Amino acid sequence: MTTRMIEVMVGVFVAIGLAALFMLAMKVSNLSDFNQGSGYQISAKFENIGGLKVKSPVTVSGVRVGRVVGISYDSREFNAVVHMQIEDQYNDFPMDTSASIYTAGLLGEQYIALEPGAETEVLKNGDTIDYTQSALVLENIIGQFMVNMTSE
Amino acid sequence: MGPSGTGKTTLLKLIGGQLRPEKGVIRVDGLDVHRLSRKELYALRKRMGMLFQTGALLTDLSVFENVAFPYREHTKLPENMIRDLVLMKLEAVGLRTARNLMPSELSGGMARRVALARAMALDPMMIMYDEPFTGLDPITLGHIVDLIRRLNDALGLTSILVSHDVEETLSIADFAYVIAEGKVADSGTPKTLAESSNTWVRQFLEGQTDKAEQLSERAKDYLDDLMGEKRA
Amino acid sequence: MLNALQHMGHRALGMFERLGRSALFFLQVLISLPSVFLRPRLLIQEIYSVGTLSLLIIMVSGSFVGMVLGLQGYVTLAKFGAAESLGVVVALSLVRELGPVVTALLFAGRAGSALTAEIGLMKATEQLSGMEMMAVDPMKRVIAPRFLAGAFSMPLLVTTFIAVGVLGGYFVGVGLLGIDSGAYWSQIQSKVDFYDDIYNGLIKGVVFGIVVTWIAVFEGYDTVPTSEGVSRSTTRTVVNSSLAVLALDFVLTGLMFGI
Numbered sequence: 001m002t003t004r005m006i007e008v009m010v011g012v013f014v015a016i017g018l019a020a021l022f023m024l025a026m027k028v029s030n031l032s033d034f035n036q037g038s039g040y041q042i043s044a045k046f047e048n049i050g051g052l053k054v055k056s057p058v059t060v061s062g063v064r065v066g067r068v069v070g071i072s073y074d075s076r077e078f079n080a081v082v083h084m085q086i087e088d089q090y091n092d093f094p095m096d097t098s099a100s101i102y103t104a105g106l107l108g109e110q111y112i113a114l115e116p117g118a119e120t121e122v123l124k125n126g127d128t129i130d131y132t133q134s135a136l137v138l139e140n141i142i143g144q145f146m147v148n149m150t151s152e
Numbered sequence: 153m154g155p156s157g158t159g160k161t162t163l164l165k166l167i168g169g170q171l172r173p174e175k176g177v178i179r180v181d182g183l184d185v186h187r188l189s190r191k192e193l194y195a196l197r198k199r200m201g202m203l204f205q206t207g208a209l210l211t212d213l214s215v216f217e218n219v220a221f222p223y224r225e226h227t228k229l230p231e232n233m234i235r236d237l238v239l240m241k242l243e244a245v246g247l248r249t250a251r252n253l254m255p256s257e258l259s260g261g262m263a264r265r266v267a268l269a270r271a272m273a274l275d276p277m278m279i280m281y282d283e284p285f286t287g288l289d290p291i292t293l294g295h296i297v298d299l300i301r302r303l304n305d306a307l308g309l310t311s312i313l314v315s316h317d318v319e320e321t322l323s324i325a326d327f328a329y330v331i332a333e334g335k336v337a338d339s340g341t342p343k344t345l346a347e348s349s350n351t352w353v354r355q356f357l358e359g360q361t362d363k364a365e366q367l368s369e370r371a372k373d374y375l376d377d378l379m380g381e382k383r384a
Numbered sequence: 385m386l387n388a389l390q391h392m393g394h395r396a397l398g399m400f401e402r403l404g405r406s407a408l409f410f411l412q413v414l415i416s417l418p419s420v421f422l423r424p425r426l427l428i429q430e431i432y433s434v435g436t437l438s439l440l441i442i443m444v445s446g447s448f449v450g451m452v453l454g455l456q457g458y459v460t461l462a463k464f465g466a467a468e469s470l471g472v473v474v475a476l477s478l479v480r481e482l483g484p485v486v487t488a489l490l491f492a493g494r495a496g497s498a499l500t501a502e503i504g505l506m507k508a509t510e511q512l513s514g515m516e517m518m519a520v521d522p523m524k525r526v527i528a529p530r531f532l533a534g535a536f537s538m539p540l541l542v543t544t545f546i547a548v549g550v551l552g553g554y555f556v557g558v559g560l561l562g563i564d565s566g567a568y569w570s571q572i573q574s575k576v577d578f579y580d581d582i583y584n585g586l587i588k589g590v591v592f593g594i595v596v597t598w599i600a601v602f603e604g605y606d607t608v609p610t611s612e613g614v615s616r617s618t619t620r621t622v623v624n625s626s627l628a629v630l631a632l633d634f635v636l637t638g639l640m641f642g643i
């Protein structure tokens with residue numbers, strides 16, 4: 001093995017390793033849709049966000065249009081404030097759009113589903129969604145069910 | 153000189169600074185070897201050549217590259233100069249034609265000669281030889297003995313030779329020390345040593361085994377051992 | 385009885401002594417590292433023998449591990465009707481655990497043992513001693529380049545292993561078992577986080593690379609210079625590296641994925 005050949009082989013080795021890393025970054029992780037650059041932010045207030053997390057998806061009719069980018073607590077109104085970033089191309093949600101927290105599938109990742117309303121004015125950067133539906137908390141449902149049962 | 157295991161190789165390692173003495177001082181060219189800083193020690197070692205018993209050639213390099221090693225590591229000489237120097241050293245030990253062989257392809261004697269060429273690379277002021285005569289056939293032996301002497305004279309070197317091969321060593325030595333049990337038993341020129349007052353030294357130099365008086369004592373112990381009891 | 389205790393105590397002290405020696409050795413290697421960059425040829429040669437030559441075994445193993453994950457994952461997930469999540473199972477297992485750990489174990493067996501044997505043999509044939517006497521520091525010329533080559537090659541091998549494994553899982557899941565290909569990749573992309581998962585997996589790779597190479601190089605340098613000594617050092621490299629990797633994996637996983 002001449003020195004030249006050896007150097008070439010080492011170059012190939014390093015290239016393969018880096019290519020693998022690149023592939024992992026692109027195809028095997030969420031790096032490709034990590035473009036937090038373009039998008040506008042809106043927020044919504046919920047009584048209970050359940051298991052919603054930052055980076056949980058925001059969907060309309062099942063199509064992902066944005067992500068949750070921040071969750072905080074409003075101590076004046078005693079509810080949770082969720083900040084969402086919606087992609088710029090989806091910029092015609094009416095002001096009376098509602099946001100609900102649903103659970104995806106059995107293994108329970110939670111997401112926000114938006115249902116467009118009917119107003120002509122649209123949501124812009126910094127606006128707040130007024131109509132929200134909190135996450136379903138299992139204990140409350142069971143409690144309600146039991147109250148219903150006993151009251152019959 | 154001395155019997156196997158008396159610490160002759162250790163002595164060479166002490167001189168080269170690879171081992172530290174518990175007591176005493178070793179001075180090379182006026183410098184106290186074990187007081188030197190790492191850098192100074194390495195600078196001193198460049199002026200010392202050492203020939204190991206096995207040659208200690210780097211097995212992944214060819215003969216040529218082995219001899220070129222000191223030049224490449226310690227000098228910034230251009231490749232064509234290095235080539236000339238290497239060929240000169242190899243010629244001095246008579247192995248110029250072997251320059252592209254690998255160490256595994258060399259016989260013991262050839263390996264030692266290549267190692268000698270390498271040890272001479274930076275024109276040291278002294279060379280240390282660790283058992284250079286062991287395990288060689290008579291012809292190669294004669295070559296090496298001759299080589300060591302001629303190089304020493306031609307280059308004005310100081311050669312320190314450690315060996316238990318009495319005849320060969322004394323044939324080229326100017327001065328010799330005989331070591332036994334960690335002490336110098338006697339020293340002198342080959343002539344004066346042959347007439348040494350120390351009987352053990354004379355026995356060693358003449359290669360005599362145990363004297364007759366001791367035989368019967370040892371025979372008795374031997375029989376006891378075998379029989380497992382004292383005989384009446 | 386007392387004898388046995390004494391023996392154990394002796395062994396324990398010996399272990400501490402080795403640990404101390406290896407720590408000092410590690411410091412010496414670190415100090416010698418800058419000089420490696422003065423000899424890039426040497427470094428490249430070592431990366432070749434340690435990294436490039438390990439590539440084949442890593443790729444083959446990676447693809448098999450990925451395929452097995454695909455198969456086993458499918459069998460289990462199908463029972464819950466969650467077969468579509470196969471991609472996530474394969475990817476996360478590989479990225480977080482199997483990638484770094486299995487690669488490190490294979491590396492220890494292949495490259496680590498080779499390093500130990502090579503250095504040990506150089507010690508046994510007095511080549512290291514000879515170098516010292518030629519005023520060449522064996523630490524700088526022999527040990528440090530090999531150490532750097534190992535630490536550098538490991539992360540690259542880890543990424544290759546993971547990538548090939550994910551593809552192997554794809555081959556089994558989508559190619560053989562009929563899962564939807566889009567589902568495979570999109571599930572992966574939504575569930576595998578670059579920073580939490582891949583980045584951490586890489587860090588594990590770097591740490592394991594350093595530890596395995598350190599052990600391999602130390603055992604070589606510390607060999608008893610006989611043929612039996614070399615054989616024992618080589619065995620110790622593989623055993624100690626493997627144990628260290630597994631133990632460190634637990635610690636790192638705890639730190640990264642939060643206990």
